[in-house]
Amino acid sequence: MIVAKKNKRIYFIALLSLAVFLVLKVQRGFTASEEQGGLWNIIQLLYVCMGLYSCLTLKKRYLQFSMIKSYLAFMFLVWFMSFFVIWSRSNFDIGTLFHFMTIPYGALCFVFFYDVGLKNDIRKYSYILYFTFIVITCILFSAQRTYYSLVLEDKGAIADVYYIVGLLPIIFIYTPRKLRILPFLLACIAVMMTGKRTGFLALATIFILYFLFNDPNERKSFIYRLLFFAIFIITSYLVIIELTESFDLNMFDRLENLSEDGGSGRAERWKQIWDAFAVDNSILALLVGHGCDSVVELVGGHAHNDFLEFFYNYGIIVFGLYITLFVSMIRECIKMYKAKFIYAREFMVAIVISLFLAMFSFYAIDCTYITCCSVCLGLILAEWFKYKNEIKYE
Numbered sequence: 001m002i003v004a005k006k007n008k009r010i011y012f013i014a015l016l017s018l019a020v021f022l023v024l025k026v027q028r029g030f031t032a033s034e035e036q037g038g039l040w041n042i043i044q045l046l047y048v049c050m051g052l053y054s055c056l057t058l059k060k061r062y063l064q065f066s067m068i069k070s071y072l073a074f075m076f077l078v079w080f081m082s083f084f085v086i087w088s089r090s091n092f093d094i095g096t097l098f099h100f101m102t103i104p105y106g107a108l109c110f111v112f113f114y115d116v117g118l119k120n121d122i123r124k125y126s127y128i129l130y131f132t133f134i135v136i137t138c139i140l141f142s143a144q145r146t147y148y149s150l151v152l153e154d155k156g157a158i159a160d161v162y163y164i165v166g167l168l169p170i171i172f173i174y175t176p177r178k179l180r181i182l183p184f185l186l187a188c189i190a191v192m193m194t195g196k197r198t199g200f201l202a203l204a205t206i207f208i209l210y211f212l213f214n215d216p217n218e219r220k221s222f223i224y225r226l227l228f229f230a231i232f233i234i235t236s237y238l239v240i241i242e243l244t245e246s247f248d249l250n251m252f253d254r255l256e257n258l259s260e261d262g263g264s265g266r267a268e269r270w271k272q273i274w275d276a277f278a279v280d281n282s283i284l285a286l287l288v289g290h291g292c293d294s295v296v297e298l299v300g301g302h303a304h305n306d307f308l309e310f311f312y313n314y315g316i317i318v319f320g321l322y323i324t325l326f327v328s329m330i331r332e333c334i335k336m337y338k339a340k341f342i343y344a345r346e347f348m349v350a351i352v353i354s355l356f357l358a359m360f361s362f363y364a365i366d367c368t369y370i371t372c373c374s375v376c377l378g379l380i381l382a383e384w385f386k387y388k389n390e391i392k393y394e
Contacts, residue, residue, distance in 0.1 A: 051108025054115035075107035105367035117382025166372025289315035
């Protein structure tokens with residue numbers, strides 16, 4: 001089946017706009033700019049609009065996956081429940097409108113890239129995101145000297161390393177199998193330089209699951225993989241020690257102090273949310289929560305745990321749907337492994353990153369770091385649909 005030129009152009013524009021979004025967001029994070037809006041906001045709104053269009057135009061057979069149904073049901077319910085709270089505010093402005101419009105951003109971005117992925121080869125225009133991965137990594141490396149001042153001035157700047165981590169599944173697909181350790185090492189160094197413990201734990205899990213265990217289409221002895229694992233760990237340790245001394249990094253110190261600082265205040269926030277919920281634990285609060293942005297108003301920011309924040313804001317029904325979303329992702333991944341789907345491991349990597357962000361940072365609750373994971377999940381799921389239905393695009 002031949003893909004129409006129109007579909008190729010849309011795919012090219014989608015990837016190019018993603019590249020622009022990532023470069024601008026990361027570059028802006030390491031400047032002193034206090035600008036709240038920009039071209040990246042327009043791109044986010046574009047993904048919302050295109051995602052809505054995809055939801056309306058995609059045929060039912062393309063929406064057969066329970067993962068898609070769970071994602072859309074979850075996000076549209078959150079969007080509906082947020083409507084009454086946001087539109088009742090007296091201080092309604094353009095920022096509030098943008099916030100409301102981007103509530104379902106993660107799901108709609110995912111559906112949009114799933115849609116364009118159905119009509120294109122995932123490897124097409126690979127140079128766009130490969131170049132983007134290198135550029136945003138270089139931006140982060142070049143800003144390392146101002147790391148400590150950035151921690152104090154704008155913690156969001158160093159957290160932008162999650163864009164680099166989030167791109168790994170698609171970068172693995174673009175990279176020859178024997179060289180995939182290289183982008184992984186770049187991501188590891190980037191995370192080390194920012195001291196983000198969530199990213200470090202996610203990458204450690206990815207290393208074990210992605211590089212240590214077998215590819216579903218490749219047979220190697222466990223002893224060979226274990227030897228590779230041991231050599232890599234020893235080499236990595238020596239490199240990390242050298243980097244720590246050369247750049248005065250504090251990753252290990254932050255990991256050692258995890259129990260003392262409560263995860264940079266996470267434990268304190270979680271306790272504050274649970275205590276507030278204990279005060280108002282009525283049936284109504286249990287079912288529909290305390291309202292959109294209640295956690296932000298309570299603790300002055302996100303909970304850094306999507307599950308807890310969705311539960312407090314929107315109640316047990318939304319919380320259950322959010323859990324269902326991840327369960328459906330894992331079930332689909334297991335099916336991919338059983339079918340020896342070529343991108344099963346990359347899909348697993350995207351799930352791991354999503355879970356760590358959802359548990360220890362913020363993911364679906366905000367339209368920020370979910371972007372790369374939504375793109376990767378959407379494109380790989382599209383390839384899975386084509387694989388199952390023996391559809392080939394040239």
